[in-house]
Amino acid sequence: MARPRVLIEENLPVEALGIESRRERGASSALPPLYFLHVWWARRPLTISRAAILASLLPADTDPQWFLEVLGIKGDPVKVYKRILEARTTGEDLGTNPYGYKRAFSEPVPETIRKELHSRLTNYWASSSITVFDPMAGGGSIPFEGVRTGMDVISNDLNPVAYVIQQATLRYPVQFGLGLVDLVGNYARSMQKFVQTVTNGIFAEQDNERVWGYLWAHTVYCPSCALEVPLSPNWWLANTKKQKVAVRWKVTSNEDRLVPEVIDVTREDYDPDKGTVKNGAGICPRCHIVIESDYIKRQAQGPGLGFQLYALAIKVKGGLEFRAPTIEDEAAFAEAERRLAENLPRWEALGWVPNEPYPEITNDPRPLYYGMRQWKDFFNPRQLLSLLTYLEAFNAIKDEVTANHPADEAKAILTYLAFALDKAADYNSRMTRFDGTRNKIANTFDRHDYAFKWSFAEMNLTAPGLGFDWAVDQVLDAYEGLCKLLGTANHTMNWLSENRTLPTVRLGSASDLWDVADASVHAVVVDPPYYDNVMYAEMADFFYVWQKRTLGDLYPEAFLDPLTDKTQEAVANPALFSKQGTLTPKAQAEQDYRNKMQGVFREIARVLRPDGVLTLMFTHKRVEAWDTLASALIDAGFEITASWPVHTESEHSLHIANKNAAESTILLACRKRESERGGWWDELLPLVRQRILERAKVFEAKGFRKLDLMLATYGPALQVLSEYWPVKDSTGQLVQPERVLEEARSLVTQLRVTDLVQHRQVTFDPLTRWYLLAWDVFGAEQFPYDEARLLAITCGVDLDRQVIREHGLAGKKGKYLILATPEERMDGHRRGSLDRAPEASVDALHLALFLLNRDGSQAAGRYLNDHRLTTDTTFQALIDACLTAIPRVRPEWQAIHILATAYFRTSSQVLEQIQWELSQKEG
Numbered sequence: 001m002a003r004p005r006v007l008i009e010e011n012l013p014v015e016a017l018g019i020e021s022r023r024e025r026g027a028s029s030a031l032p033p034l035y036f037l038h039v040w041w042a043r044r045p046l047t048i049s050r051a052a053i054l055a056s057l058l059p060a061d062t063d064p065q066w067f068l069e070v071l072g073i074k075g076d077p078v079k080v081y082k083r084i085l086e087a088r089t090t091g092e093d094l095g096t097n098p099y100g101y102k103r104a105f106s107e108p109v110p111e112t113i114r115k116e117l118h119s120r121l122t123n124y125w126a127s128s129s130i131t132v133f134d135p136m137a138g139g140g141s142i143p144f145e146g147v148r149t150g151m152d153v154i155s156n157d158l159n160p161v162a163y164v165i166q167q168a169t170l171r172y173p174v175q176f177g178l179g180l181v182d183l184v185g186n187y188a189r190s191m192q193k194f195v196q197t198v199t200n201g202i203f204a205e206q207d208n209e210r211v212w213g214y215l216w217a218h219t220v221y222c223p224s225c226a227l228e229v230p231l232s233p234n235w236w237l238a239n240t241k242k243q244k245v246a247v248r249w250k251v252t253s254n255e256d257r258l259v260p261e262v263i264d265v266t267r268e269d270y271d272p273d274k275g276t277v278k279n280g281a282g283i284c285p286r287c288h289i290v291i292e293s294d295y296i297k298r299q300a301q302g303p304g305l306g307f308q309l310y311a312l313a314i315k316v317k318g319g320l321e322f323r324a325p326t327i328e329d330e331a332a333f334a335e336a337e338r339r340l341a342e343n344l345p346r347w348e349a350l351g352w353v354p355n356e357p358y359p360e361i362t363n364d365p366r367p368l369y370y371g372m373r374q375w376k377d378f379f380n381p382r383q384l385l386s387l388l389t390y391l392e393a394f395n396a397i398k399d400e401v402t403a404n405h406p407a408d409e410a411k412a413i414l415t416y417l418a419f420a421l422d423k424a425a426d427y428n429s430r431m432t433r434f435d436g437t438r439n440k441i442a443n444t445f446d447r448h449d450y451a452f453k454w455s456f457a458e459m460n461l462t463a464p465g466l467g468f469d470w471a472v473d474q475v476l477d478a479y480e481g482l483c484k485l486l487g488t489a490n491h492t493m494n495w496l497s498e499n500r501t502l503p504t505v506r507l508g509s510a511s512d513l514w515d516v517a518d519a520s521v522h523a524v525v526v527d528p529p530y531y532d533n534v535m536y537a538e539m540a541d542f543f544y545v546w547q548k549r550t551l552g553d554l555y556p557e558a559f560l561d562p563l564t565d566k567t568q569e570a571v572a573n574p575a576l577f578s579k580q581g582t583l584t585p586k587a588q589a590e591q592d593y594r595n596k597m598q599g600v601f602r603e604i605a606r607v608l609r610p611d612g613v614l615t616l617m618f619t620h621k622r623v624e625a626w627d628t629l630a631s632a633l634i635d636a637g638f639e640i641t642a643s644w645p646v647h648t649e650s651e652h653s654l655h656i657a658n659k660n661a662a663e664s665t666i667l668l669a670c671r672k673r674e675s676e677r678g679g680w681w682d683e684l685l686p687l688v689r690q691r692i693l694e695r696a697k698v699f700e701a702k703g704f705r706k707l708d709l710m711l712a713t714y715g716p717a718l719q720v721l722s723e724y725w726p727v728k729d730s731t732g733q734l735v736q737p738e739r740v741l742e743e744a745r746s747l748v749t750q751l752r753v754t755d756l757v758q759h760r761q762v763t764f765d766p767l768t769r770w771y772l773l774a775w776d777v778f779g780a781e782q783f784p785y786d787e788a789r790l791l792a793i794t795c796g797v798d799l800d801r802q803v804i805r806e807h808g809l810a811g812k813k814g815k816y817l818i819l820a821t822p823e824e825r826m827d828g829h830r831r832g833s834l835d836r837a838p839e840a841s842v843d844a845l846h847l848a849l850f851l852l853n854r855d856g857s858q859a860a861g862r863y864l865n866d867h868r869l870t871t872d873t874t875f876q877a878l879i880d881a882c883l884t885a886i887p888r889v890r891p892e893w894q895a896i897h898i899l900a901t902a903y904f905r906t907s908s909q910v911l912e913q914i915q916w917e918l919s920q921k922e923g
């Protein structure tokens with residue numbers, strides 16, 4: 001069957017896409033509505049999602065300008081972005097939106113464009129409906145864009161929480177439009193009425209103030225003086241430009257409970273950054289002994305940690321004010337405890353209390369360490385009491401909703417009300433944190449894990465306009481936003497009368513899509529999990545235990561299990577394995593992830609038409625994931641036909657050049673392999689190299705540099721391997737993706753070195769080469785260890801032994817590697833080595849820099865002359881290369897610049913270039 005090429009196999013406006021993705025996520029206050037409807041982890045930008053879908057379907061010769069228009073890009077973002085960069089150096093003010101059009105995702109697809117799109121697709125595929133499928137759709141970005149552009153969409157996820165989110169994101173806004181907003185709002189008010197009648201007295205309200213929230217610290221008894229010690233890493237309440245307020249504890253010798261006072265830090269001599277807990281260990285503010293971390297955990301797991309209220313946040317015009325708790329506030333909490341005790345047996349009998357045990361088999365046992373054995377323990381007594389009261393209110397109105405509305409509509413209304421409850425739990429647990437720099441509660445999932453929080457916030461859930469009301473507003477705002485983006489805000493009926501089918505949302509493993517027919521899908525677009533980057537199911541349990549109770553009967557297919565399914569989840573989950581001989585749990589988990597992904601790809605191959613396209617979104621996090629995913633893909637019968645890097649990370653993180661947090665999204669286009677071609681590595685190697693070099697040039701011209709450029713060549717390298725699969729080397733061994741990835745790294749770095757030395761004939765020793773490339777590729781002093789190691793292999797140097805131990809050129813810190821400064825190297829193990837002949841050029845360079853910084857330029861000059869380095873062409877080339885590779889903001893760069901001007905005058909175009917740039921800036 002003929003397979004004419006599609007757009008993604010020919011061309012993709014990667015620069016524009018990168019810019020739009022960064023615009024999309026630039027302002028956390030204006031994220032797409034999908035984000036604040038409900039928490040889901042690792043959501044993808046909408047604009048890339050749309051581009052991936054359409055470029056997998058449109059013909060290769062599609063007019064690029066028209067394609068941008070379909071994406072909602074109504075200007076020339078690349079040109080504007082260049083101007084923005086220029087303006088950063090010149091200080092020119094470009095106004096609030098220099099792009100001149102709204103962010104690409106933010107407007108519905110105009111009907112004319114959608115119609116034209118469809119007539120093109122109908123022609124091309126000879127079919128009036130086009131099916132797009134995302135089998136691992138999570139929060140639903142990809143299918144959402146499928147619906148927006150009018151495709152027949154199927155979306156799927158293994159996780160029940162994601163499944164419900166997808167229903168509420170993809171289907172209900174289309175089915176019910178804006179009309180639903182008032183209905184949900186009204187029922188939310190009925191819930192509030194119910195709640196008000198039974199929660200009287202559990203929050204001490206005063207007429208003249210609106211309590212916004214309560215700030216709590218976990219407490220532990222001091223083993224030495226028996227004081228109840230409130231634990232918090234700092235005692236800030238507000239730490240903004242305008243407001244500096246903190247809590248100070250009055251320590252007395254006779255009372256075993258401390259009294260908090262709220263003070264204005266600008267007026268008193270007090271350091272709120274001195275907390276009572278650091279690295280898991282506490283310190284007693286009275287007898288000053290250290291309370292060991294193990295002791296705290298023992299207490300937490302035994303009698304449990306206590307809670308102490310230390311401040312109330314009061315809503316005032318323009319922000320929050322704080323006051324210390326009163327006796328009434330304490331009494332109200334005691335009343336809440338009493339009521340919880342009174343109601344709990346009844347609620348337990350009804351099955352409403354989330355008393356499922358927190359799993360013993362987990363990657364994040366921290367809740368267990370701190371005594372949270374069941375999910376209900378994630379809440380302090382009043383948090384739990386108020387959430388359960390809302391659950392009771394929800395159940396109280398459920399019958400009314402079901403009686404008053406058609407089943408579908410009732411289900412939708414109840415789903416959004418349940419989301420409001422989820423949001424209330426997310427912002428009202430012992431895993432929240434009050435963020436005094438933003439006057440906000442950082443929710444339970446501010447980070448993607450269950451890190452324990454020493455101090456936490458409680459919402460005044462029942463207060464009118466705050467708490468639960470706020471949660472409902474957020475959900476409804478998000479819903480309205482979805483309707484607007486879908487174009488169903490006012491004309492749901494039009495939408496349906498166009499005969500567009502509702503998207504299908506299914507629940508189950510992507511490795512078993514039993515109800516999706518063979519060869520029925522035009523394009524699969526999927527953003528799979530990456531190894532252990534996010535443990536979706538472990539995270540989702542927090543919501544699952546509530547949804548099970550609110551929505552279990554409405555989605556009976558989804559909530560049968562006690563907790564979410566971890567065994568079928570395609571993530572590398574070491575908790576599922578125990579050590580087997582030499583095989584570590586981690587190694588087994590990675591193997592398991594590979595097998596699962598292969599199962600998923602096999603199933604995708606089955607449902608895909610023979611001429612269909614699979615486009616994979618690949619967010620690069622760990623280099624090994626490339627190897628794993630690629631081999632799973634190839635084994636499942638796919639061939640990679642194109643790959644595009646999209647630079648989705650914002651520049652800010654690299655601005656100060658201290659940490660590289662590279663995040664490129666790679667789009668890999670794949671087709672089902674038509675035949676097993678087979679090939680020999682020796683014969684293919686020249687072709688692999690040629691393809692890598694070709695693509696490197698193309699992407700370099702598109703502005704890709706450094707790590708992004710390297711990533712950009714991985715796809716093309718894999719492409720050749722997959723095209724000729726199976727490929728064997730001269731020993732008869734099957735060549736794994738790893739080999740071609742290594743080839744890509746080595747070629748690109750070779751290219752870079754040649755550029756950096758301006759094509760002069762010099763060879764650096766391996767250590768120096770690594771140092772230079774580390775700066776060049778990562779552009780920061782700190783970068784992922786794994787990648788540093790791969791770079792070292794490429795340079796022919798042993799990272800642990802040579803770079804770290806023998807030369808002290810860098811140090812390891814967790815998952816990162818940090819380059820050492822000349823001073824640190826001299827302070828360290830190479831002290832006294834000034835007289836010794838340096839082994840590597842970079843050692844000599846660092847010695848010179850050390851002397852320069854300590855004794856001044858002349859001392860450095862003497863050293864350079866004594867060792868004939870000023871006339872050494874390799875050293876000269878190194879100086880030049882460093883000036884290009886090291887970011888200008890770095891002190892290393894400035895020091896090398898001083899040496900270059902003082903002692904290497906004969907040099908170079910590099911200096912001329914710098915001089916020229918400086919004069920441009922001044923002029």
Ligand SMILES: C[S@@+](CC[C@H](N)C(=O)[O-])C[C@H]1O[C@@H](n2cnc3c(N)ncnc32)[C@H](O)[C@@H]1O
Pocket residue numbers: 040041042043044045135136137138139140141142156157158159162508509510511527528529530536537568569570571
């Ligand atoms: C990277 S996320 C997708 C995020 C999504 N693109 C978004 O924008 O929200 C990967 C998803 O794969 C799901 N998943 C993991 N294993 C699965 C399996 N075996 N079958 C189906 N989905 C699975 C996870 O629950 C998660 O939602």
Ligand SMILES: [Zn+2]
Pocket residue numbers: 222223224225226227284285286287288289
């Ligand atoms: Zn003490």
